Amino acid sequence: xxxxxxxxxxxxxxxLNHAISDSPTDTGFLNADIRIRYGDGNWRYExxxxxxxxxxxxxxxxNFAANHELLRPADLLQYPLLLLDSxxxxxxxxxAWLARWGCDIAQANFRRFNNYVVxxxxxxxxxxxxxxxxxxxxxxxxxxxxxxxxxxEIDAPGSYYLTWDENRSLSDSAKRLRDWLLEIGxx
Numbered sequence: 001x002x003x004x005x006x007x008x009x010x011x012x013x014x015x016l017n018h019a020i021s022d023s024p025t026d027t028g029f030l031n032a033d034i035r036i037r038y039g040d041g042n043w044r045y046e047x048x049x050x051x052x053x054x055x056x057x058x059x060x061x062x063n064f065a066a067n068h069e070l071l072r073p074a075d076l077l078q079y080p081l082l083l084l085d086s087x088x089x090x091x092x093x094x095x096a097w098l099a100r101w102g103c104d105i106a107q108a109n110f111r112r113f114n115n116y117v118v119x120x121x122x123x124x125x126x127x128x129x130x131x132x133x134x135x136x137x138x139x140x141x142x143x144x145x146x147x148x149x150x151x152x153e154i155d156a157p158g159s160y161y162l163t164w165d166e167n168r169s170l171s172d173s174a175k176r177l178r179d180w181l182l183e184i185g186x187x
Contacts, residue, residue, distance in 0.1 A: 007180050014173045033174040034164045036181070038156075039090045046163040049182060052135065054160065056092055057153035059132035059146040060123050070150035073101030076108075080128030082119045083110040090158055097131055100154055120146070135160065 008016075019032050041048045058076065060068075068079060081094050098105050111128055113119040120137070123130040124145050132146065133156065140146040162181050164170055170178065 003184055006184070007177065010180070011173075011176060014176065016177070033168075033170060034162060034178050034181075037161050037163050038088070039158045039161065041159065041161050043163060045166055047166045048161040048163045051160045051162050051181065054156040055134040055153050056097060056131050056156050057134070058129045058149040059120075059137050059141070060129045060149045061126035062144065062147055064123075064126040064129070065147045065149055068149075070152070073098070073152060074103050076129065077103060078109070080109050080111050082122050082128045082130040083112050084116050084119050084130075085112050085114050092131070092154075092156060094131060097154060101152065 004016075007014075035046075036051065037043065037048070041050060058070070070076065076098065083094050084091070086093065094108065094110065095105050098108065111122070113122070116136070119130045120132075120140065122128060124140070129149050132141075132148070137146055141148065162178060164174070164178065
């Protein structure tokens with residue numbers, strides 16, 4: 001989203017409608033000319049072009065980080081972990097992230113959210129630690145709203161792809177947006 005302003009400045013004649021959803025069966029998602037999806041790039045009836053990979057690491061508010069430390073992965077289990085209940089099974093959550101480090105998830109203290117933006121806001125307000133997807137938290141870290149909690153990170157198992165319906169021709173405006181997104185995805 002932070003980069004999309006560049007498209008609007010360059011193509012003032014193109015109107016964009018945003019349909020944001022965690023569910024690939026959402027009507028707005030299905031009817032969109034082009035989509036940005038996370039996964040393995042293999043979706044039925046869709047053309048897919050890889051945009052970028054991502055990294056996942058713990059983030060929290062400044063005060064929380066100043067008052068707590070992370071020396072080893074198991075230390076996370078003693079802190080409130082802000083958990084996103086995602087409808088997308090490909091989304092890496094605390095269970096997979098902690099398992100990667102050999103931690104017993106049964107000992108974790110979760111606070112559940114069904115919206116990633118709200119979970120990020122709770123982390124910013126020093127209410128716990130959330131998994132930060134670098135592509136989504138980088139700007140918040142740069143602005144000092146969130147900080148990385150420790151140096152642990154994993155590569156996201158999937159990637160972000162630009163997709164469109166293989167049975168429907170793209171309009172000229174959609175082609176311009178597709179080409180622009182592919183270009184900035186390389187940066």
